[in-house]
Amino acid sequence: MPSQSKDLYLPRPAEIREVIEENSQIKTFALSFIDREYQDRFSYAPGQFLMVSVPHCGEAPISVSSTPVSGGAIHLSVRRAGRLTAAMHGMRKGDVVGLRGPYGRPFPMAELAGRDLLFVAGGIGLAPLRSVINTCLAAGHGRRITILYGSRTPSDIAFKADLTSWGETANVSCLLTVDRAEPGWQGEVGLVTALLAQCRLEPDDAKALLCGPPMMIRAVLAELAERGFADEDIITTMERHMKCGVGICRHCHMDDKLVCRDGPVFTLQELKQLKVMELLG
Amino acid sequence: MKDKYLLKKDHLLPLLRKLKKTYRLIAPVRNTHGDTLFTAIDRLDEVRIDLDKQPQNSLKQFFFPQQEVLFTYDNPAGDSYHFQPVVEESPPSLYFGVRPCDLSAVLYMDVVFLKDAKDPSYLQKRQNSILVGLNCNDPFASCFCNVTRSGPFIDFGFDLQLTDLGDRFLVEFDRSRGQEIITSWQQFFAPAGEADVKAQYQSFLEARGKFSLQVHLDQAVRKLALGEVPESVWEELSMRCQDCGGCAYICPTCTCFTIHDLQTSDHAGERLRSWDACTFSGFTRMAGGHNPVDRQMRGIEKRFRHKLQFDVKKDNRPSCVGCGRCVNICFGGTDIVRFINMTCCENS
Ligand SMILES: Cc1cc2nc3c(=O)[nH]c(=O)nc-3n(C[C@H](O)[C@H](O)[C@H](O)COP(=O)(O)OP(=O)(O)OC[C@H]3O[C@@H](n4cnc5c(N)ncnc54)[C@H](O)[C@@H]3O)c2cc1C
Ligand code: SF4
Ligand code: SF4
Numbered sequence: 001m002p003s004q005s006k007d008l009y010l011p012r013p014a015e016i017r018e019v020i021e022e023n024s025q026i027k028t029f030a031l032s033f034i035d036r037e038y039q040d041r042f043s044y045a046p047g048q049f050l051m052v053s054v055p056h057c058g059e060a061p062i063s064v065s066s067t068p069v070s071g072g073a074i075h076l077s078v079r080r081a082g083r084l085t086a087a088m089h090g091m092r093k094g095d096v097v098g099l100r101g102p103y104g105r106p107f108p109m110a111e112l113a114g115r116d117l118l119f120v121a122g123g124i125g126l127a128p129l130r131s132v133i134n135t136c137l138a139a140g141h142g143r144r145i146t147i148l149y150g151s152r153t154p155s156d157i158a159f160k161a162d163l164t165s166w167g168e169t170a171n172v173s174c175l176l177t178v179d180r181a182e183p184g185w186q187g188e189v190g191l192v193t194a195l196l197a198q199c200r201l202e203p204d205d206a207k208a209l210l211c212g213p214p215m216m217i218r219a220v221l222a223e224l225a226e227r228g229f230a231d232e233d234i235i236t237t238m239e240r241h242m243k244c245g246v247g248i249c250r251h252c253h254m255d256d257k258l259v260c261r262d263g264p265v266f267t268l269q270e271l272k273q274l275k276v277m278e279l280l281g
Numbered sequence: 282m283k284d285k286y287l288l289k290k291d292h293l294l295p296l297l298r299k300l301k302k303t304y305r306l307i308a309p310v311r312n313t314h315g316d317t318l319f320t321a322i323d324r325l326d327e328v329r330i331d332l333d334k335q336p337q338n339s340l341k342q343f344f345f346p347q348q349e350v351l352f353t354y355d356n357p358a359g360d361s362y363h364f365q366p367v368v369e370e371s372p373p374s375l376y377f378g379v380r381p382c383d384l385s386a387v388l389y390m391d392v393v394f395l396k397d398a399k400d401p402s403y404l405q406k407r408q409n410s411i412l413v414g415l416n417c418n419d420p421f422a423s424c425f426c427n428v429t430r431s432g433p434f435i436d437f438g439f440d441l442q443l444t445d446l447g448d449r450f451l452v453e454f455d456r457s458r459g460q461e462i463i464t465s466w467q468q469f470f471a472p473a474g475e476a477d478v479k480a481q482y483q484s485f486l487e488a489r490g491k492f493s494l495q496v497h498l499d500q501a502v503r504k505l506a507l508g509e510v511p512e513s514v515w516e517e518l519s520m521r522c523q524d525c526g527g528c529a530y531i532c533p534t535c536t537c538f539t540i541h542d543l544q545t546s547d548h549a550g551e552r553l554r555s556w557d558a559c560t561f562s563g564f565t566r567m568a569g570g571h572n573p574v575d576r577q578m579r580g581i582e583k584r585f586r587h588k589l590q591f592d593v594k595k596d597n598r599p600s601c602v603g604c605g606r607c608v609n610i611c612f613g614g615t616d617i618v619r620f621i622n623m624t625c626c627e628n629s
Contacts, residue, residue, distance in 0.1 A: 056544045244540060
């Protein structure tokens with residue numbers, strides 16, 4: 001939905017319909033535009049993000065974590081990281097934020113259809129992938145889906161309802177791991193790369209989508225290369241300080257690319273053309 | 282000569298007086314401190330238009346102000362939050378005496394602000410602008426537009442372009458709006474003859490020979506493209522940079538900005554955008570303090586790569602227009618000329 005020139009930077013008020021506490025650091029906000037007609041026309045694709053305004057706090061880019069359904073609520077899953085995100089965590093049902101977007105290049109959904117899919121996420125990184133996974137499932141994706149999710153501790157596991165429902169889906173296997181166990185945790189302890197070792201993968205016919213902290217990305221990339229994944233079949237999202245979201249302010253540069261416009265979704269093949277800190281270590 | 286006119290120097294002020302009735306007039310003005318700055322002129326008789334010195338500022342601030350309000354907002358309660366666009370129509374403005382470097386810089390800003398997403402404030406100001414250029418017969422000490430290929434003469438991008446021929450200006454136009462001015466104020470213009478055009482060419486040849494700085498731009502561009510700039514260059518320059526942002530602020534083609542809120546009362550505020558500089562350490566810092574750019578070693582890298590590598594790759598020309606302003610302003614000794622020449626002298 002390209003913005004009209006005259007309101008390029010102008011957010012639209014959106015009401016918080018529901019607040020879901022994912023863990024102590026992450027809340028998912030279900031939002032809809034107050035302008036009903038705009039809400040009905042609004043569309044986006046998995047991987048895109050919105051610029052969220054909170055009074056006196058400016059704006060922050062947040063990925064859409066929901067599945068695009070006409071007129072449906074827009075989910076933003078927000079990790080408390082600083083001023084704006086903390087203020088948002090203090091907001092309740094009925095409160096209003098500003099939204100503009102959607103921006104950015106989405107995941108290549110058409111290329112995912114008909115392939116085995118491997119999703120690897122750490123922490124808040126599951127937010128954009130949740131949008132992809134649920135969109136694929138809603139479209140009746142019949143091939144195997146493997147979801148590997150790493151959290152710091154068992155109480156840090158976010159999106160529990162989704163993880164449970166994915167776990168119950170026939171063609172989906174969903175594996176969790178934590179860095180540090182807590183009393184009562186029976187599951188895996190260790191890096192997501194350890195989970196990867198347990199998976200049956202056919203790299204020639206699969207796509208891998210990764211999203212998480214740079215450390216995790218680096219480790220997983222090394223493992224996937226070892227397993228024979230081609231660079232163009234590995235897709236990830238990049239995070240950079242961002243201000244305008246529309247390719248003008250230049251904060252989110254990565255060499256000659258801008259994350260807001262050329263990303264945030266990139267294939268490893270594309271990233272290897274650039275000097276990217278996440279890959280260099 | 283078709284489409285080329287003469288304007289007697291005696292006719293310049295009378296012409297500007299007429300034009301000022303229709304346009305807000307912006308021209309290089311020498312102020313009481315002896316500084317020459319592009320200034321919006323209130324009373325033409327009370328100022329001294331200075332076409333001899335290079336203005337210290339460029340036109341950047343007129344199209345892209347150092348700070349501007351994008352919109353205002355109010356939130357009388359948690360469940361309401363409104364945004365009001367700011368309708369600030371900029372008056373039709375005529376920019377007079379714009380040198381080729383600064384004109385090229387405006388054309389570059391057009392790409393930044395209008396190519397993909399169209400920045401509404403810039404668009405409005407630009408649509409309402411007339412650019413009257415002035416070719417440079419006498420490049421200044423820090424100028425190197427000859428190697429950035431944005432001067433000392435230019436033959437496109439202006440509405441009207443003047444070349445100083447002693448007691449008269451040769452006048453050319455590149456846009457219909459320029460032609461309209463000539464048609465509307467015919468009494469000031471006479472058709473130019475072949476000799477005038479020859480004189481213009483002679484001035485151009487002479488101007489080309491007058492540059493005093495040696496700047497090995499093409500060599501630096503090539504080295505950047507091939508990844509042959511020694512690490513020690515980035516390191517040395519980044520360590521010297523004092524993080525003041527002066528080069529970016531003064532530069533006619535540095536356009537990075539930041540956006541932030543200014544609370545004006547309990548329940549209202551303004552969303553502002555202000556000039557920013559990629560050399561600032563906060564430019565790329567993310568929540569939690571994580572910074573994808575090693576500021577100590579590479580803080581200065583983006584500014585030079587952007588202008589001399591990424592823009593060359595994209596548009597086939599550097600986005601440094603060789604105006605020399607950063608050369609004069611940088612007290613850390615990390616200006617673009619220093620970088621270019623270090624790159625070429627250092628063995629890699
Ligand atoms: C494309 C994209 C998608 C994102 N998706 C999500 C998401 O789904 N969920 C989530 O919780 N977080 C997401 N983030 C990160 C989120 O934008 C930052 O955590 C947030 O901007 C921090 O703002 P703050 O005011 O709370 O923090 P502060 O540290 O107080 O931020 C100060 C300023 O720095 C800038 N800034 C700081 N960190 C970042 C950052 N990481 N990215 C961009 N700008 C930053 C902001 O402009 C902000 O105004 C995403 C970032 C990008 C670039
Ligand atoms: S850089 Fe070129 S165009 Fe600009 S003032 Fe110097 S000589 Fe004139
Ligand atoms: S980098 Fe320096 S010389 Fe080049 S345009 Fe900017 S201020 Fe002028």
